Amino acid sequence: PPVDDDPDGIRMKEARAAHGDASFEAYFRSTLTSPTGQELFADLGIDDPAEQLEIMFDQARLDTALRGRPDLRRALQDSPMFDDERAAQVAADLLADISDSGVPAYLWDGWRDPHPHDRLMMYANLTSPRRLAMGPWAHGPLDPFDQREKEAENILAVESLRWYDRWVKDVPNGIDEEPSLAWCTEAAGPRWRWHHSDAWPLADAQRVVHRLGGGPSGTLDAGNDGVLSSDEVEPGRDSFTVDYAATTGTQTTYHSATGGGAIDLPDMRVNDTRGLAYTSEPLTEEVTVAGTPIFHLFVTADAPDTTFVVHVEEVLPNGRSELIKQGFLRASHRSLRELPYDNLGAPFFSSLPQDVGATAPLDDGVAELVIGTEPMARTFSVGNRIRVTITGADEGVVWSVPDERPPTITLLRDADHPSHVSLPIWRPPS
Numbered sequence: 001p002p003v004d005d006d007p008d009g010i011r012m013k014e015a016r017a018a019h020g021d022a023s024f025e026a027y028f029r030s031t032l033t034s035p036t037g038q039e040l041f042a043d044l045g046i047d048d049p050a051e052q053l054e055i056m057f058d059q060a061r062l063d064t065a066l067r068g069r070p071d072l073r074r075a076l077q078d079s080p081m082f083d084d085e086r087a088a089q090v091a092a093d094l095l096a097d098i099s100d101s102g103v104p105a106y107l108w109d110g111w112r113d114p115h116p117h118d119r120l121m122m123y124a125n126l127t128s129p130r131r132l133a134m135g136p137w138a139h140g141p142l143d144p145f146d147q148r149e150k151e152a153e154n155i156l157a158v159e160s161l162r163w164y165d166r167w168v169k170d171v172p173n174g175i176d177e178e179p180s181l182a183w184c185t186e187a188a189g190p191r192w193r194w195h196h197s198d199a200w201p202l203a204d205a206q207r208v209v210h211r212l213g214g215g216p217s218g219t220l221d222a223g224n225d226g227v228l229s230s231d232e233v234e235p236g237r238d239s240f241t242v243d244y245a246a247t248t249g250t251q252t253t254y255h256s257a258t259g260g261g262a263i264d265l266p267d268m269r270v271n272d273t274r275g276l277a278y279t280s281e282p283l284t285e286e287v288t289v290a291g292t293p294i295f296h297l298f299v300t301a302d303a304p305d306t307t308f309v310v311h312v313e314e315v316l317p318n319g320r321s322e323l324i325k326q327g328f329l330r331a332s333h334r335s336l337r338e339l340p341y342d343n344l345g346a347p348f349f350s351s352l353p354q355d356v357g358a359t360a361p362l363d364d365g366v367a368e369l370v371i372g373t374e375p376m377a378r379t380f381s382v383g384n385r386i387r388v389t390i391t392g393a394d395e396g397v398v399w400s401v402p403d404e405r406p407p408t409i410t411l412l413r414d415a416d417h418p419s420h421v422s423l424p425i426w427r428p429p430s
Helices: 012-016 033-042 050-056 059-066 070-077 089-100 116-125 148-165 253-257 353-357
Strands: 105-110 131-134 181-188 191-197 207-212 225-229 236-241 276-279 288-290 296-302 308-316 321-330 365-373 378-379 385-389 408-413 420-426
Touching: 012 050, 033 050, 033 070, 050 059, 050 225, 059 070, 070 365, 105 116, 116 131, 131 148, 131 365, 148 236, 181 408, 207 276, 207 408, 225 385, 296 308, 296 385, 308 365, 321 365, 321 378
Parallel strands: 105 131, 131 181, 181 378, 225 276
Antiparallel strands: 181 191, 207 225, 207 420, 236 408, 276 385, 288 378, 288 420, 296 365, 296 408, 296 420, 308 321, 308 385
16 A cells, blocks of 8 residues: 555555565566567556556556457467466475474464465364464454454464463473364354364365256346255256456455455445346354355356356345355366365366366356355354355456456256355354
């Protein structure tokens, strides 16, 4: 964010440059310095890397810059952002090295942080002494009036002292004899409740298939509400045209974690009209989803490739819809691959060049997409409803190069194409 005594952004640029290869510019350099990127910025007369980066992440400016340049637009869409074949093994080797070192590790994360899956995955793979706290907080104590952040401050101080006393001073305080995972379930309010276990995913969480169904007419399009049900639903197909104005706002968990201030998510009702939304009946008992929701979608499109954004939300009795978790996929990267470490049953997109190249385009038949969100531990309250939404963009969060003619996506749901969401349902001990 800008500061008062740096109106021209000079100190900001110096600070960014000081990060070197660890900077955000360096992370995105492959696209900025690609022939396509250089052609774009040469046409625009922009040679400042910081300004180039701002354009790439500003939906309106990027769309304006590409207007009347269909070849350049398509080339930018096809810019390769591939995984490295060695990367997964490097991660596995690092996990093994940490375990072999025997150094005790206290892992710390929150359900409102961008990537709690990473910490849970590390916890599951480490064999050295380890402990994980997964609380209701976000990436950092950014809001002094948020009691979730107060919870983080209080627990972190106590737990740090206990951990160092045990492993540095060799004080037998029992922390290494307690369950190694402390985690909370969240609920609207906000409210939270602490639980303890020695493993994740939870052994007693049962996956329940929730099917996607059409509205009263049996079909669905953007702006109408479909059905989310664990019972059978009528077969059909639902279509929507990608709306690049779809957004979860400018103060999401991702903005917060990168210095954008406290999380402040909007009511998702407007965003839900920009894609396909499927909503359950009001709940007659509490339902706790503890784990990774996984979407199985059977789709076609009138374009070779497009982006999918899936959302899990809780709808309150007054109609407000609160975002809980998201998942993202560029359809050309939908091929899955096994990893040399435990990924907790979550799907992992290959993104290797050979796999992306062998993936059929979306306008060449039906494609099955398997998309996991980040893990969650959410108790949906009695009278509230569970909603899942599918859009083709999230302005300000997902990098999109808008097509001149936005793609139309069709979701199939029948016996041969059982589009659904698998939710890990957990019943807390009474």
